[in-house]
C-alpha cells in the first residue's frame with residue numbers, strides 16, 4: 001500500500017515536471033536575444049576585404065567529448081582545426097579559431113566568437129567512433145528571415161539556407177576526395193546560435209571493404225579531410241565572390 | 244443413552260460443517276489467486292487480454308544515417324501513455340541487441356515514462372491575455388487535437404549513450420518518428436532525464452528543444 005502511494009507521488013511529481021517543461025517551452029525562447037557584439041564585427045566592407053572562416057574545435061578542457069581509440073574527441077578536433085587553419089591561411093583566408101589549446105569553452109562562448117567575426121563560413125569540428133566516413137550537419141532549425149536581433153538559441157535560423165548550401169559544397173569536395181559522406185540536420189547547441197553559414201563536420205572511422213579500419217585519430221586521415229575542406233572553402237569563397 | 248434421532252442430527256450437522264469448510268477453503272484460494280494476478284499486472288506490462296496489434300518502429304542505422312520502418316505484431320495496452328512507453332521500450336530493445344545497427348545500451352528500462360499533453364494552444368495561435376478559458380479547462384478534454392509527448396529517459400541510458408552528433412541525432416529522430424508513427428496525434432516531443440530538463444543527450448543533440456514528431460525542430464521555437 002505504501003509503495004503504491006510512493007509511486008503515485010513520484011508519478012504526480014513527474015507529471016508536474018512535464019507540465020513545467022511544456023510551460024517553459026512557451027515562455028523561454030523569446031526572452032534571450034542574441035547578445036549584440038561587444039566589439040564591432042569584422043564585416044568585410046569591400047570585395048577585396050578578407051574572407052573570414054571560423055574553426056570551432058569542439059569540446060576541450062573538462063569536456064573530452066567522445067572516446068576515440070585510447071584518446072578523446074577534443075584532441076582529434078583540435079588537431080584537425082590546427083591542420084585546416086594552416087591550409088586556409090596559406091590560401092589567403094582570415095581564420096579565427098575558438099580554441100588553440102585544451103581549454104574549456106561553452107557553446108555560448110563559441111557562438112559569441114563566431115558571431116563577432118562576421119564570418120562567411122563557420123565549421124564546428126567533431127569526431128566519433130559511431131558510423132563511418134564524414135557526417136556533415138546543418139542546423140535543423142526552420143529557415144527564417146535574418147533579423148537584426150535574433151533569439152539567441154535559434155539565431156542560426158536566418159542562415160540555414162546558406163548553411164545548407166555550404167554543406168552541399170563541402171559534400172561535393174569530400175566525395176571528390178573519395179571520402180564517404182552523409183549529410184543530415186541536427187539541433188546542436190552552439191551552431192544553432194551562430195549568425196554565419198555554419199556546419200558541423202564529424203569525423204567517423206573509415207570502414208573499407210577489404211582493409212583495416214582507419215581511426216579518426218589517424219593523422220593521415222585528418223590531413224586528407226583538411227585538404228578536402230580547404231578545397232571546399234576555396235570553392236565557397238569563389239561562389240561568394242561571384243556577383 | 245443416546246437417542247437415534249440425536250445420532251442422525253449429529254451426523255448431518257457434522258457433514259454440513261465439513262462441506263462448509265471445504266467451500267470456504269475454495270473461496271479463500273480463489274480470492275488469493277485473484278490478488279496475486281492483480282499484484283503482477285504493472286502498468287508497463289501488456290495485459291494478456293490486450294489484442295495483438297501492429298506497431299511501427301523507425302529503426303536507425305549508423306552506417307548510412309538512415310531510419311528504416313519495421314513492423315511488429317505485439318499486444319499493446321489501450322492507454323496511450325502506456326502504449327507509447329511500451330513501443331519506445333521495444334525500440335530501445337532493438338538498439339540494445341548485440342547485432343544492432345545503431346548500438347545503444349539500456350533497452351526498454353530506459354523509458355521511465357511518456358506523458359501525453361495537449362499542445363499548448365499558444366503554439367498554434369499566438370497567446371493572448373483574453374483567453375483565460377484555456378486555463379480553466381482541463382487539458383485532457385481535447386481528445387482530437389495535436390499532442391505533446393514528454394519522454395522521461397533514465398539517467399543510466401543517457402550516461403551509456405555513445406557520444407557523437409550522428410548517433411545522438413538518430414536516437415532522437417527515431418524516438419520522435421516512432422512515437423508519431425504509432426500515435427499520429429503526437430506532433431511535438433520533448434525530453435526529460437530522470438524528470439529533469441537536460442542540455443544534451445551525450446554532449447551533442449540538444450535536449451532542451453521541442454522536436455516536431457516528424458523530426459525537425461519546432462518552427463515555433465525557431466521563430467520566437
Ligand SMILES: [Zn+2]
Nearest residue numbers: 058065126127
Ligand atoms: Zn563532438
